[in-house]
Amino acid sequence: ATEQKMVVRIEDISVRFGAHQVLSGVTLTLKQGALTGLVGPNGSGKSTLLNAISGFIQPQQGRIFIGDKDLSGKAVHELALSGIGRTFQIPQLIEDATALENISLGLLGQRPGRILASIFRLPRLVQQGNDDLHRSLAMLAEVGLPASAISTPVAELPLGLKRIVEIGRAVVAEPTLLLLDEPAAGLNDEERLQLGHLLNNLKKRGITILVVEHNVPFVMQFCDDLALLEAGQISCHAATSAALPATLLDYLNHAPEQSK
Ligand code: ADP
């Protein structure tokens, strides 16, 4: 990421599955280096919006800009190279591999044409002492994973740490925009607090973060902005530093603690 203005602009995104119109002209501007919480009822299209931004689905309409770069219509791997990182509602990790190996997978996208070779070299990564290893080890420490995660298969880690590994895999690629789909779901209070502090630290690197989250204390403590997605549209977008508009307050007062 450079020093230039890298505001993220999501413009007029529409997504329809068959006859089901899920997103209808979603427009949202994310402040650079800020944490924006995306809230809204189950089924309102929050994951669909993250999928559209990260290229996992192609919207029928709309554009995505980072700074003045138009990223619309690009494929997932191109978007990853253009600075969009993400995690999933259900962590998508290689369970047999260690946390360190999973994090190093985040660097593969930066080696076009060498992906298979890199996968086959993975077991040797730890012995090689190369640049990828250093970056992955530094990331393991930065996200606060214990040293034992270097050699423990991810399958043996609790959910809270799996979510942290997934964030590490996304952040090691140095994204400009990080999309997190319910990273605090299933975490206990202490893990949720750790996650919030981690997100604060990532903001200090200048990463712009969009996080789908239901936990009201969490979003009020850690989010700079809140956007409410209802019936496929952003019905309210406000900063948490000032008094929240009635629409948002009303939603948060009645929001489910977390989705199923
Ligand atoms: P949220 O994340 O806000 O709970 P989703 O974005 O997952 O909501 O889903 C919004 C709506 O879109 C739901 O009705 C869901 O069933 C539908 N939907 C999501 N993905 C697909 C898909 N790939 N094919 C068809 N329908 C989908």
Ligand code: MG
């Ligand atoms: Mg969802």
